[in-house]
Amino acid sequence: MRLTVSHSTCYRYDPAVRYVTQSLKLTASRFAGQRVLNWQISAEGCTISAPFVDGYGDTVYTLTASGPLESLEVLVTGTVRTQDQAGVLKDHKEKAAPQVFLRATAATKADEAIAELALKVKAANSEVSPLELAHALANAVSDAIAYAPGSTHAHTSAAEALAAGQGVCQDHSQVLISAARSLCIPARYVSGYLFADADGVPHEAAHAWAELYIQGLGWVGFDCANRCCPTEYYIRLGSGLDARDAAPIRGVHSGGGEEQLDVSVVVKQSQQ
Structure with missing residues (x-):
């Protein structure tokens, strides 16, 4: 599938700021299921x-x-060709060992409820393969957290989301990551875009999911919000220990006061 992306992130500062620095993890990944045809970042x-x-x-x-800067807009445009790899991340070059992603963060630290959920799933699937266990764990997280936009915020932890029983893709992903790590399964947060869900229904284009490391297979993606593994509808950007670590844009500014943020993301299917 050939997909095009148009992504605008606009910051407005009142009063104006003196200096801004940002780290941009906004480039589409390169792996067997995703070929980057063109990609530009500008500001x-x-x-x-x-x-x-x-x-x-x-x-x-x-x-x-x-500065002085009253506004700043980061623009991303690009085209990729994607193929369904059943969620498996093949031929992605990286140096970090999977064990790096066993480390908990403040957002993904497993509390008693998350650990209990994970152990319950493991006990009910004691005779299955590691991949089947990962699927069972993802399904359990999907069952435990209802998709409810606006019910959580950027700093909601996995423990808080599970306790609330509702959240968005960030919460589904961080709870799955936390539960997997409690079972010593390396897991990480992935940011990206989604053209449509598994049934082809249009979806909010900015998206996130989790990847779990399965021995003998490698990294496999799980989207608990849509109860599926990533398909050709997904565009992968980058990964991290949690949502903050994998954020497409991270930065700081000096001076100024209130910051307003407007984000617009459009993903379309394009012809050859």
Whole structure:
């Protein structure tokens, strides 16, 4: 499938800021199921450094801008060709060992409820393969957390989301990651885009899911919000220990006061 992306992230500052620096993990990944045909990142009036590839295998740019700045807009446009790999991340070059993703963060630390959920799933699936156990764990998280936009916020932890019983893709992903790590299964957060869900229904284009490391198979994606593994409808950007670590844009600014953020993402299917 050939997909095009148009992604705008606009910051407005009141009063104006003196300086901005951002880390941009906004480049589509390269692996067997995703070929990047073209990709551009721009921001008028800003300096964007040459990219580097981090240990996770993700391309990272650094943006800087000197003020006074009342607004800043980061634009991403690109085209990729995707293929359904049943969620398996094949031929993705990275240096970090899977064991790196056993480390808990504040957002993914397993509390008693998450650990109990994971152990219950493992006990009910004691005779299955590691891949089948991962699927069972993802299904259990989907059952435990109802999809409810606006019910959580960017800083909601996995424990808080499970206790609330509702959330969005970020919450589904972080709870699955937390539960998997409690069973010593390496797991990580993935940010990206989604053209449509598994049934072809249009979806909010900015999306997130989890990847679990399965011995003998490698990294496998699980989207608990849509109860499926990533397909050709998905565009993968980057990964991290949690949502903050995998964020497409992370940064700081000096001076100024209130910051307003507007994001627009459109993913379309294009013809040859």
